[in-house]
Amino acid sequence: MSLSExxxxxxxxxxxxxxxxxxxxxxxxxxxxxxxxxxxxLINYQQTLLGPxxxxxxxxxxxxxxxxxxxxxxxxxxxGNLPPVLFYFTGIVLWNFFNDSFSAASKIFRDNMHIxxxxxxxxxxxxxxxxxxxxxxxxxxxxLLIIILxxxxxxxxxxxxxxxxxVALPLVLFIVGMLSLSTGLLFSIVTxxxxxxxxxxxxxxxxxxxxxxVIYPLAAVKPQIRWVVQLNPLTPLFELFRLGLLGQxxxxxxxxxxxxxxxxxxxFAAILLFNKQGGKxxxxx
Amino acid sequence: MAETVIEVQNISKVYKLGQIGxxxxxxxxxxxxxxxxxxxxxxxxxxxNNAPASDYHLWALKDxxxxxxxxxxxxxxxxxxxxxxTLLKIISRIVKPTSGLVRGTGKVSSILEVxxxxxxxxxxxxxxxxxxxxxxxxxxxIQRKFDEIVDFSGIEKFLDTPIKRYxxxxxVRLAFAVVAHLEPDILIVxxxxxxxxxxxxxxxxxxMRDVSQKEGRTVLFVSHFMxxxxxxxxxxxxxxxxxxxxxxxxxAVVNKYLSSVQKxxxxxxxxxxxxxxxxxxxxxxxxxxxxxxxxxxxPLDIRVPLTIKFKFWNFTDDVSLAIxxxxxxxxxxxxxxxxxxxAYYNKxxxxxxxxxxxxxxxxxxxxxSIIVNRDTSIELFYFEECMSFDxxxxxxxxxxxxxxxxxxxxxxxxxxxxxxxxxx
Numbered sequence: 001m002s003l004s005e006x007x008x009x010x011x012x013x014x015x016x017x018x019x020x021x022x023x024x025x026x027x028x029x030x031x032x033x034x035x036x037x038x039x040x041x042l043i044n045y046q047q048t049l050l051g052p053x054x055x056x057x058x059x060x061x062x063x064x065x066x067x068x069x070x071x072x073x074x075x076x077x078x079x080g081n082l083p084p085v086l087f088y089f090t091g092i093v094l095w096n097f098f099n100d101s102f103s104a105a106s107k108i109f110r111d112n113m114h115i116x117x118x119x120x121x122x123x124x125x126x127x128x129x130x131x132x133x134x135x136x137x138x139x140x141x142x143x144l145l146i147i148i149l150x151x152x153x154x155x156x157x158x159x160x161x162x163x164x165x166x167v168a169l170p171l172v173l174f175i176v177g178m179l180s181l182s183t184g185l186l187f188s189i190v191t192x193x194x195x196x197x198x199x200x201x202x203x204x205x206x207x208x209x210x211x212x213x214v215i216y217p218l219a220a221v222k223p224q225i226r227w228v229v230q231l232n233p234l235t236p237l238f239e240l241f242r243l244g245l246l247g248q249x250x251x252x253x254x255x256x257x258x259x260x261x262x263x264x265x266x267x268f269a270a271i272l273l274f275n276k277q278g279g280k281x282x283x284x285x
Numbered sequence: 286m287a288e289t290v291i292e293v294q295n296i297s298k299v300y301k302l303g304q305i306g307x308x309x310x311x312x313x314x315x316x317x318x319x320x321x322x323x324x325x326x327x328x329x330x331x332x333x334n335n336a337p338a339s340d341y342h343l344w345a346l347k348d349x350x351x352x353x354x355x356x357x358x359x360x361x362x363x364x365x366x367x368x369x370x371t372l373l374k375i376i377s378r379i380v381k382p383t384s385g386l387v388r389g390t391g392k393v394s395s396i397l398e399v400x401x402x403x404x405x406x407x408x409x410x411x412x413x414x415x416x417x418x419x420x421x422x423x424x425x426x427i428q429r430k431f432d433e434i435v436d437f438s439g440i441e442k443f444l445d446t447p448i449k450r451y452x453x454x455x456x457v458r459l460a461f462a463v464v465a466h467l468e469p470d471i472l473i474v475x476x477x478x479x480x481x482x483x484x485x486x487x488x489x490x491x492x493m494r495d496v497s498q499k500e501g502r503t504v505l506f507v508s509h510f511m512x513x514x515x516x517x518x519x520x521x522x523x524x525x526x527x528x529x530x531x532x533x534x535x536x537a538v539v540n541k542y543l544s545s546v547q548k549x550x551x552x553x554x555x556x557x558x559x560x561x562x563x564x565x566x567x568x569x570x571x572x573x574x575x576x577x578x579x580x581x582x583x584p585l586d587i588r589v590p591l592t593i594k595f596k597f598w599n600f601t602d603d604v605s606l607a608i609x610x611x612x613x614x615x616x617x618x619x620x621x622x623x624x625x626x627x628a629y630y631n632k633x634x635x636x637x638x639x640x641x642x643x644x645x646x647x648x649x650x651x652x653x654s655i656i657v658n659r660d661t662s663i664e665l666f667y668f669e670e671c672m673s674f675d676x677x678x679x680x681x682x683x684x685x686x687x688x689x690x691x692x693x694x695x696x697x698x699x700x701x702x703x704x705x706x707x708x709x
Contacts, residue, residue: 007288012378012387032418039415043406046447118401119419120378282380283300 026122036129037136055140059096063089070215077220080248083152087246091214093145094241097138097173098180098234099205104130105184106201109192109281116282123278124271131181138173149245165244165251172241179233179263182270189273192281213238218250230255233262287354290471290503291376296385298346298371298527345371346382347527353471358497358504360518360535362511362542368527369507373397373475376505391470391503394420398475400460405449409440409459412448416463430466438462457485465492471503472496490686493517511539512678513686543584543677550673551576558598567657567666570634571596574653574672577643586679587694590643593672595655596636606630606665607658610639613670615650620692627661647694648678 045051063085070076071084078087105127109116112126152158191197212234213221221229229235236255243249346368353359361369374380376387377395402419403412413434417427435441438459440451448456474493490513497504497517508514514521514535521538523530525545531538554571555561561568577590585591593610607627612620623639652673657665678689 007390008388009390010388010393012375012382014382014384028423029418029421031424032415035415035418039404039407039411042411043404046406115402115419117374117379118397119395119421121419121421280381 022122026124029121029125032121033125033129033132036126037133040129040133041136052140055137056144059089059092059141059144062092066092066215076216079217079219081158082246082248083156083158086149086152086158087217087242088215089145089148090242090245091238093138093141094172094176094238095209095212095214096141097134098176099209100137101131101134101177101180102184102187102205103201104134105181106187106191106198108185108188110188110198113282124274127181127185127274131177134180135173135177145245160245160247163244163247165240165247165249167244168240169244172237172244175260175263176234176237178267179237179259182263182267185270185274186266189277189281208232208234211235213242217242217248233259235259287356289352290355290357290391291353291387291389291505293349293351293353293376294386294388296346296349296372296375296382296387297344298368298375298380299383300343300345344527346375346524349385349524349527349529351522351529351532353503353505355503356497356501357520358506358518360514360521360539361505361507361524362509362514362521362539363524363530364546366526367524369524370397370475371527372524373473373505373507377473389471392421393471393473394464394467394469395473396420396464396467396475397473399457399464403448403456403460406447408447409435409444409451412459413463416460420464420467421469422467426468434459434462434466437465454485461485461489461492465489469502471505473505475507476509486686490517510686511543512680515539516686540584541582544582550671553671554596561598562668562671563597563666566600567597568600569595569597569655569666569668569671572655572668572671574674577640584677585674586677587646587648588643588679589676590640591674592638592640593653594636594638596634597657599630599632599635602631604630605660606635607661608637609656609658611654611656612641612646613652613654614692615652618692620646620651624658624661644696645693646676647689647691648676650675 041052045054050057066088067084070088071078078084108126108130116123149160153160187197187201191201209215211229211232213229218226218229218235218239236251236259239249239251240256241249243251349368349372361372363369371380373395374397375382376389377393377397379395379397400416402416404415407415413431414427418424422430435444438455438461440455440459443451443455448459451459472493493504493506494517496502504517506514506518518535520533521535521542522532523538523542530545531541552571552573554573555569558568558570561570563569571594573594575592575594576585577592578585595608599606605627606629608625610621610623612623614620625637625639650673652670654670655668657668659665
């Protein structure tokens with residue numbers, strides 16, 4: 001007696017399709033997602049002296065260094081009456097969010113192979129858990145940023161006129177998150193197959209830092225070479241982030257649209273490729 | 286008749302051997318160009334059964350089809366590299382088949398190792414949750430079963446200790462406790478018995494028997510312990526180099542498998558006297574082990590008496606000869622040295638035999654050497670390792686699966702009686 005068509009609940013075949021996104025299944029694993037987020041926090045801060053304070057330690061040290069090197073030694077003009085600490089801290093916090101999510105996402109297959117090869121669950125859970133973890137870390141850093149901002153406003157007489165751009169902040173964060181996740185995922189698939197490309201990823205991220213307005217504002221870039229920085233889809237997002245928080249940044253609709261379209265395209269590509277290749281990669285790693 | 290819950294249709298799985306992927310980015314691009322852009326056949330791979338025998342390709346599974354019925358316990362057997370794990374991984378949705386189809390109904394949980402998803406830094410409690418979710422349990426399921434899991438593993442004192450501080454025994458117990466409390470419709474288990482001590486193995490098997498026999502769930506079970514397969518499973522499937530050899534009633538399949546894998550050298554004979562092993566005094570014509578077994582295809586197990594037969598040419602007249610049979614384990618340990626009484630023989634062919642009784646040796650691999658002595662102590666010829674055989678385990682109704690201790694397993698009679706009925 002063979003299985004009647006009606007009763008078949010699942011089918012495993014050799015095909016791997018691009019459009020095989022089982023949302024219902026994904027949702028049914030949301031507990032796993034939350035546990036994975038919790039796990040990340042637990043394992044990072046268990047048996048440490050400062051615990052979650054480390055999340056703040058890194059951007060503080062980086063900011064102090066940047067202020068010293070770029071502001072005092074080199075003398076990068078950040079324009080306006082912006083306190084350098086605020087300028088650099090803002091950039092660093094957002095950069096960390098991008099950088100950490102991207103690096104973690106690009107290592108997904110490598111770091112989770114031992115689980116992927118032993119048990120089935122929707123693989124997309126892992127990148128989603130990762131981006132949520134990184135976002136929570138970002139929120140902690142953002143909290144410190146707001147405290148510093150408040151300090152400068154109250155005690156140093158720094159004036160910010162909050163504009164409607166502030167409302168765009170959640171959009172910026174969402175797009176930066178999606179951009180880091182999707183590009184990270186794309187690289188995770190490629191590097192799983194061709195190991196040596198991990199070196200390339202490390203170099204890429206270092207170069208990217210210098211063509212992103214983290215340590216300088218877009219306005220300070222010479223007009224002749226500005227296109228290099230503008231080619232980077234992160235540029236409008238960083239500018240908009242500073243514009244919203246500190247009231248200083250250069251933004252244009254075409255540039256912002258470019259960033260958004262770039263992100264959507266890479267997100268689309270990443271999810272499709274992840275679906276298509278996710279099941280096959282197990283064979284090559 | 287029970288309903289079919291899993292239907293495997295013509296599953297094949299091909300691995301490309303050698304380097305990662307097909308080798309390099311350049312070749313992959315070349316490959317992609319040919320197959321996807323100009324629509325020629327993949328130069329590095331041809332699918333289907335007409336694929337050429339290629340050095341690059343390993344057929345981990347080749348055209349496997351079978352069905353599993355509701356409540357069935359199916360044992361999957363085969364030597365290492367026969368494709369057992371690949372088959373389980375395909376049904377567990379971890380790897381994709383190269384071709385073919387698996388259709389099924391009901392929730393599948395697979396235990397391909399114990400401790401999947403465990404993280405050493407996390408506490409026992411935290412790991413129960415994360416491992417449970419990873420294996421597809423729901424929140425209410427875990428909460429409902431939490432106390433049972435803790436009980437079963439016996440780690441309640443260490444629930445909030447990071448598991449990296451656990452002993453390996455505790456770790457394995459906790460890991461198994463989680464998987465033992467899964468409630469899938471179909472449970473897939475790969476060789477979990479390989480870990481842990483005898484006590485743990487007993488617990489695992491007991492739990493698995495409950496799952497299949499009491500709770501009526503479907504179980505797919507890979508193991509090297511034939512005794513366990515025989516006791517747990519209704520049906521068995523035998524894979525050999527990716528091909529399905531037999532599928533059917535468990536003990537029949539297991540027997541066929543065992544008799545095929547037993548490596549033995551039961552018989553050697555030489556017709557030409559010049560080429561026969563020996564020296565100018567003694568040359569062997571024939572050595573042979575004849576199992577006293579009714580079914581010639583059945584496996585040699587510990588119950589079978591073995592008759593050792595030998596024939597040799599003696600080139601000396603009026604010589605006092607004694608024959609010794611030496612039985613060794615594969616580890617080289619001598620189990621016995623059985624000497625015949627001395628007697629006088631003349632030139633010519635000498636024949637003899639000696640029987641090792643059934644229910645005497647333990648299961649394992651053995652080899653036999655024959656020595657011919659003159660005047661009880663002068664070695665004329667030592668025919669080393671001339672025969673070898675494997676004995677399979679057989680325990681009948683004894684439901685214990687650990688390795689039976691000892692080089693021999695004799696059945697000396699006991700006499701036991703109760704002498705009093707009070708405790709003073």
